[in-house]
Amino acid sequence: MTLSAGEFAAEPLPTTAEEAPTSVAGRSPWQIARARLRANRVAMVAFVAIVVFAVIAVVAPILQAVGVIDATTLHPDLVQGPGAMPTGAFGGISLQHPLGVEPQTGRDLLSRILLGITLDTAIAVAATIVSVGLGVVLGLVAGFYRGAADWSIGRLIDLILAFPQLLMLIALSPVLVQRLTDAGIPSGNPSKVTYIIAVLGFFGWPYFARIIRGQVLSLREREFVEAAEMLGARRSRINFKELLPNLWAPILVYSTLVLPTYISAEAAMSFLGVGIVPPTPTLGNLLQDSVNYATADPTYFLAPGLTLFIVVLAFNQFGDGLRDALDPRSDRAGGR
Known part of the structure; x- marks a missing residue:
């Protein structure tokens, strides 16, 4: 049977929202990573803890300054007896x-821990x-x-990693701190802070330089880099x-x-006597002093110790979750 042209009627289009086809919206890599990170409950709890510590460090x-906390005032009336232990x-x-x-001073421990978080x-x-x-x-x-530049930087990395870092930190501390003071940095804790940071x-950079080098060796063979070179882009533009x-993902992780x-390293340096000197509080020198009272006053030992433990644990857990979220091949994200 033959149909006329008028009988070829187009199928009516859907007229309601339920009948309309659902559009599929694409998601950027960052949106995908953020969704994977949010699905990781441990990482999100760690992130909340990091935000709390960041707020404490700023506030x-x-x-x-306004007198809400007081980390410096001595309270001799709150300590007594042999060893001047807290009442x-x-x-x-x-x-x-x-x-x-x-102990000994009667200074408020909570205030000193809060300020120690700031400096650390x-x-x-x-x-x-x-x-x-x-x-x-x-x-x-x-x-x-690559070539000579790669070889030179590689040998510099090998040289730095060959240093016994802990021994060098202790041995060079008096000399380098004095050099910083001679260069115009105020003596005492300001020069020690500068020394620790430096x-x-x-x-710390050699480990990360190797990670970035491996990433760049892979990326420089990609089409977008070759296209930029063919268009005459300068090398500095290609790099930056x-x-x-x-490279933002490995940098962030x-x-x-x-x-x-580095927070733990400052604590270790203070424990070994090359860190920040009291009365300026850090978690490191609080721990160093509290070890002497671990039996007589466990609270003094546990409070800064647990604070340091929670800070380090929160950053490590969030870093692990962030790495899993940014790695599309990882099957651990969201499974915790």
Whole structure:
């Protein structure tokens, strides 16, 4: 049977929202990574803890300035007896001093921990910036230019990694701190803070430079880099406009993983006597002093110790979750 032209009627289009076809919206790599990160409950709890500690680090000096917390005032009336131990149970815990007071001095322990978080975070962030900055620049140069540049940077990395870092930190501390003072940095803790940042940043970049070098060796063979070279783009533009934007994932992950390492390193340096000197509080020198009272006043030992543990654990867990979220081949994201 033959149909006329008029009988060829088009199928009516859907007229309601339910009948309309559902459009599929594409998602950017960042949106996919963010969804994977949100699905990781452990990483999100760690992220909340990091935000809390970041707020404390920013707000604590302000609270000290306006008198809400007081980390410097001595309270001899709150300590007594042999060894000048805190009066009351659990290290002198009270409404005025929620974590008790220090032996010998009677200073408020909570205030000193809050200010210690501020200084430790500032040191770790500054050292991370130094490490990441040097690692990115030298890793880019080694991976992109290869040849003599790659060989020279590789041997420099081997030389730095061959140093016994801990022994060098202790041995060079008096000399380098004095050199910093002679260069115009105020003596005492300011020069020690500068020394710690410089040493941690200097010894930390080789590991990251190797990561960046490997990434750049892979990226420089991609079509977008070859296209930029064929169009006559300068090498500096290729490095910082084409390659660097594709390195943000390892930079972000490395930063979140190395920052708690530097917080722990400051604590270790203070414990060994080359860190920040009291009465300026850090988690490191609080731990160093509290070891002497671990039996007589466990609260004094546990409070800064647990704080340091939680800070480092939060950053490590969030760094692991961020790495899994940014790696599309990982099957662990969201499975925790």
